[in-house]
Amino acid sequence: MTESLGAVFLLVILLGSAAFGLFVRPFLSEAHRSRETTDFVQLVVTMLVTFVAVVLGLLTSSAKASFDQVANELKGLSVALIQLDRSLRQWGSDADTARQLLRDYTAAVIAGTWQQEKPVGVGDGAPPAVPGPIGSPALGDLLSRVELDIRRLEPQNPMQRRLAITCIAQFERLMQLQWRLVEDSGGSISTPFYVILAFWLVVVFASFGLSAPRNLLSCVTVTLGALAIASAIYVIVDLDRPFDGIFSVSSQPLRDALTQLGR
Numbered sequence: 001m002t003e004s005l006g007a008v009f010l011l012v013i014l015l016g017s018a019a020f021g022l023f024v025r026p027f028l029s030e031a032h033r034s035r036e037t038t039d040f041v042q043l044v045v046t047m048l049v050t051f052v053a054v055v056l057g058l059l060t061s062s063a064k065a066s067f068d069q070v071a072n073e074l075k076g077l078s079v080a081l082i083q084l085d086r087s088l089r090q091w092g093s094d095a096d097t098a099r100q101l102l103r104d105y106t107a108a109v110i111a112g113t114w115q116q117e118k119p120v121g122v123g124d125g126a127p128p129a130v131p132g133p134i135g136s137p138a139l140g141d142l143l144s145r146v147e148l149d150i151r152r153l154e155p156q157n158p159m160q161r162r163l164a165i166t167c168i169a170q171f172e173r174l175m176q177l178q179w180r181l182v183e184d185s186g187g188s189i190s191t192p193f194y195v196i197l198a199f200w201l202v203v204v205f206a207s208f209g210l211s212a213p214r215n216l217l218s219c220v221t222v223t224l225g226a227l228a229i230a231s232a233i234y235v236i237v238d239l240d241r242p243f244d245g246i247f248s249v250s251s252q253p254l255r256d257a258l259t260q261l262g263r
Helices: 002-027 035-091 093-113 137-152 158-185 191-211 216-239 252-261
Strands: none
Touching: 002 191, 002 216, 035 093, 035 158, 035 191, 035 216, 035 252, 093 137, 093 252, 137 158, 191 216
């Protein structure tokens, strides 16, 4: 919702700046409307448009790369959950509590991060509590309980002694993947940068208003241009927040992991 409002606000600002240029143009003196002045303004605007295009392209590429990285890290987290559960299953019935906590954690991550999707159930099929998105303190407490249960396991034979080392190593990798996912899922592009970019676009569209002829086709063209720019900014902002908005990372890897953990 925030991304949509921001895109609409930017669209209004761009159209307002173009309208301002159209309004101011008749009041300019002949010296300001001369061919030399017009050619100079168009040259500066062309330079600024090129710069804005390059920045938008880099922002799109960066946001898409960050989005893909989060998606890959989520798959890695799902694999780590399955591997740890498999080792705990090989341990035997003493690890059932840790396995149940691991299932609760996975279900809670899905329910807290993708709240708009169909909830998942654990145990008797009841939907899990929603402690918050991935990285929240409540989910951290769940993982801490899993770690305590793993470290409390007492090896009774050589195989369990090897499994104890394996389980601890797998849990530490799981924690690393979780925190890496938390760090990478935050927005990487600062708000002041968006404000500066919006200022450049306002200057560009105000110049469009100063030079555009007063007819319907020009107004439609400027409107479509503003709509295209606003939608591009929306896509960049939405990709930069991979767990929110239309372009969100799929929860399917964790749902598949929860299915495996339930066996």
